[in-house]
Amino acid sequence: MSENNREGKRTARARLQEERRRQESKAKRLRLLTVLGVVVAVLAIAAVVGVLVSNRGGGDNSASDKPVATPKGTIGEGRLVIPVGRADAKAALTVYEDFRCPACGQFEKAFHGTIARLEDQGRLRTEYHLVAFIDNNLGGSGSKNAANAAACAQDAGAFREYHDVLYANQPPETQDAFGNKDTLIRLAQRVPALKGNKAFEACVDNGTYDGWVKKSQNAFNKSGYTSTPTILLNGENLNADQQNPLTPQRLEQKVDALQKKAPSPTGS
Known part of the structure; x- marks a missing residue:
């Protein structure tokens, strides 16, 4: 090659x-x-x-842009108050409460009979602010869910009756039993207007007034009050005097004294 x-x-x-x-x-x-x-x-x-x-x-951000559903018959700024009793009663008892709060349960146990009687007599109007104080402190959803359910009962004209059933069956605050919506619906069967009430049950299940409860809690946070229950009578803080704590008898005396005064309160 x-x-x-x-x-x-x-x-x-x-x-x-x-x-x-x-x-x-x-x-x-x-x-x-x-x-x-x-x-x-x-x-x-x-x-x-x-x-x-x-x-x-x-x-929450998108929901905050939408109108907040409001229970029927609510009054006051932002319609955050559920009233019980005659609108023209001269004495208005403002109650900030949480259905999980044990102190609220103790207040109800001690004052329930007196408050209901004064309401029925037309001498007292009670204005309820429902908050989720315990949920924020301990976690869970029982405060919110119970408040929503109570607002649903307000729509059915049965707020006071259901309110009383919830407190009569209040669990320990560390047990978030009211976080279970089935429990709230089961307890409602003890209230004639709510028994088998499908609209009420759907309202509870759907959390129709969760946004309203949140709005009420935000208002409470801005109010300057730091605990539940906070009790006011025509604007007077009845929790303030720790040396002379409120009793049912003293509450009735204060209501009697207000009967002599005018004009009637316009709501809180």
Whole structure:
């Protein structure tokens, strides 16, 4: 074989090797571009999903832009008060309460009979502010769910009766029994107007007034009061005098004294 032939073969082999390297390099670039394309597509999809989730789950933020459902017959600023008793009663008892609060339960046990009698006699109107104080402190949802259920009972004209049933069956504050909506509905069967009431049950299940309860809690946070129950009579804080604590007898005496005064309170 001549020297020229050997050189020609080496050159051809070199060209083939070079061409093979170029093809391999091109294939690597294509694979890299394909991988990068997939990554970009995944990131783009993730970004879109993130926006959708953010917009949908804006949950509280989006809900805060919507009107808050308000129970029937509520009064006062923001319609956050559930009134019981005659609107023209000269004495107005303001009660900030939480259905999980043991001190609220003790207040109800001691004062329930007196308050109900004064209401029935037209001498007292009670104005209830329902809050979720214990939920915020201990976690859970019993305060909120019970307050929502009581607001649902207000729609059915059975707030006072259901209010009394909840306190008569109040669990220890560390047991979030009222967080179970089935429990709230079961207890409602003891109130004639709520027994088998599908509208009430749907209201409880759907948390129709959860936003209203949150609004009431926010108002309580801004009120300057720091505990439940907070009890006011025509604006006088009845919790303030720790040396001379309130009794049912003293409450009735104060209500009697207000009967001689005018005009009637306009609500809180």
